[in-house]
Amino acid sequence: MNTVIIKYNAGNVVSVTNTLNRLGVNPILSDDPEIIKGADKVIFPGVGEASTAMDYLRERKLDQIIVNLKQPFLGICLGQQLMCKYSEENDTECLGIFDLNVLRFKPKLKVPHMGWNRLFDTKGALFQNLPKEAYIYFVHSYYCEIGEETIAKSDYINDFSAALHKDNFYAIQGHPEKSGQVGQHLLENFLKL
Amino acid sequence: MLTKRIIPCLDIKDGRTVKGVNFVELRDAGDAVEQGAIYADQGADELVFLDITATVENRKTLVELVRNVARQINIPFTVGGGISSVQDVSALLNAGADKISINTSAVLKPELIDEMALQFGSQCIVVAIDTKDMGNKNIVYTHGGRKPTEIVTEQWANELQERGAGEILLTSMDHDGTKAGFANELTAIISKKLHIPVIASGGAGNMGHFYDVFTEGAADAALAASIFHFKEIPIPSLKNYLHEHGIPMRTEL
Numbered sequence: 001m002n003t004v005i006i007k008y009n010a011g012n013v014v015s016v017t018n019t020l021n022r023l024g025v026n027p028i029l030s031d032d033p034e035i036i037k038g039a040d041k042v043i044f045p046g047v048g049e050a051s052t053a054m055d056y057l058r059e060r061k062l063d064q065i066i067v068n069l070k071q072p073f074l075g076i077c078l079g080q081q082l083m084c085k086y087s088e089e090n091d092t093e094c095l096g097i098f099d100l101n102v103l104r105f106k107p108k109l110k111v112p113h114m115g116w117n118r119l120f121d122t123k124g125a126l127f128q129n130l131p132k133e134a135y136i137y138f139v140h141s142y143y144c145e146i147g148e149e150t151i152a153k154s155d156y157i158n159d160f161s162a163a164l165h166k167d168n169f170y171a172i173q174g175h176p177e178k179s180g181q182v183g184q185h186l187l188e189n190f191l192k193l
Numbered sequence: 194m195l196t197k198r199i200i201p202c203l204d205i206k207d208g209r210t211v212k213g214v215n216f217v218e219l220r221d222a223g224d225a226v227e228q229g230a231i232y233a234d235q236g237a238d239e240l241v242f243l244d245i246t247a248t249v250e251n252r253k254t255l256v257e258l259v260r261n262v263a264r265q266i267n268i269p270f271t272v273g274g275g276i277s278s279v280q281d282v283s284a285l286l287n288a289g290a291d292k293i294s295i296n297t298s299a300v301l302k303p304e305l306i307d308e309m310a311l312q313f314g315s316q317c318i319v320v321a322i323d324t325k326d327m328g329n330k331n332i333v334y335t336h337g338g339r340k341p342t343e344i345v346t347e348q349w350a351n352e353l354q355e356r357g358a359g360e361i362l363l364t365s366m367d368h369d370g371t372k373a374g375f376a377n378e379l380t381a382i383i384s385k386k387l388h389i390p391v392i393a394s395g396g397a398g399n400m401g402h403f404y405d406v407f408t409e410g411a412a413d414a415a416l417a418a419s420i421f422h423f424k425e426i427p428i429p430s431l432k433n434y435l436h437e438h439g440i441p442m443r444t445e446l
Binding site for chain 1: 194195196197233263265268288312359360397444446
């Protein structure tokens with residue numbers, strides 16, 4: 001199986017690569033449209049700021065490549081946010097795969113939301129055979145609204161989309177690559193799609 | 194609900210752990226990766242690796258250790274000890290560390306925090322404070338608690354947040370090693386005032402102390418070393434205890 005991690009200016013890919021290696025997968029890190037299009041699975045990680053990341057993707061026309069992909073695709077953290085319609089982070093138009101907005105947490109508690117939080121209302125193949133109380137490691141200051149595409153929720157200050165799904169596109173707000181057995185299992189489920 | 198974090202700290206010297214650790218499962222008592230993995234399997238929420246030698250010669254060994262930890266451990270971990278430049282941070286993050294922790298170098302050159310936060314993001318910059326109660330005020334110490342400064346701890350904590358630190362690791366030198374409980378009062382003052390998480394450290398002796406630091410001390414996370422190493426408090430028992438007493442905990446792994 002040929003798994004490609006999209007290479008762009010947002011994100012430490014070491015952890016994702018290490019976790020995939022533990023699952024017996026040796027991912028290719030690439031920003032080459034042909035290599036991305038030819039992959040069996042595409043992973044879109046991300047740590048960083050939304051507008052800079054979107055500029056980078058647009059300059060390389062990766063935005064158009066991504067939205068037209070047909071194979072299973074997984075966005076992680078900022079990756080999930082960029083797959084939404086719009087982000088309040090520097091007023092950024094995003095990829096629009098999910099018809100949802102990304103909003104900043106109201107600072108009623110400490111922001112960023114950092115640490116382990118529980119997933120609830122999970123549905124679909126990504127969450128198969130996970131423990132009933134599945135905890136994921138999060139680090140984020142912006143969150144995706146809840147909508148029809150929500151396949152898992154978590155709560156901090158308010159409920160938000162912890163995972164999204166539409167057609168071949170999947171996204172998760174937390175960091176499965178840093179979430180112990182649960183996270184590893186989740187990535188394994190994605191690789192089985 | 195966001196859970197409170199339990200963080201074991203491993204002291205590293207020449208790429209190996211120090212202090213007697215007696216896990217029966219352990220094949221090599223000094224193997225930091227193996228020890229970290231056992232803690233992760235027991236339910237530790239994060240790990241801290243602290244290089245206590247922190248000499249230039251040991252940098253490469255530390256980077257190599259970080260690379261091995263990152264390959265084998267699937268929970269977040271922080272690396273600290275002797276980090277004094279953007280290059281140091283870059284090497285450790287590229288090797289797979291999730292966060293780095295700085296202490297003395299932040300006091301000597303506070304702009305470092307701004308630079309590091311700008312380049313790598315606040316979320317991976319932990320600043321450690323060693324603090325001592327002087328009776329009328331709390332003072333910051335540097336150089337592993339050997340040198341006093343004139344900096345007032347609470348003010349320093351504010352400045353760290355302003356400069357872009359992502360988290361504060363607060364060690365009370367008065368409580369460290371006493372096993373008489375954390376510095377709840379000071380931890381609460383700092384944690385309630387800031388919008389970044391505070392990790393309390395120093396003084397853990399029993400499970401009730403953790404309960405106290407999460408309630409009275411308003412800590413976001415608690416760090417300890419010897420009580421975990423010597424198995425005085427197994428992590429699963431601690432987390433179950435706290436969960437039963439109403440502290441949000443990640444209990445299922």
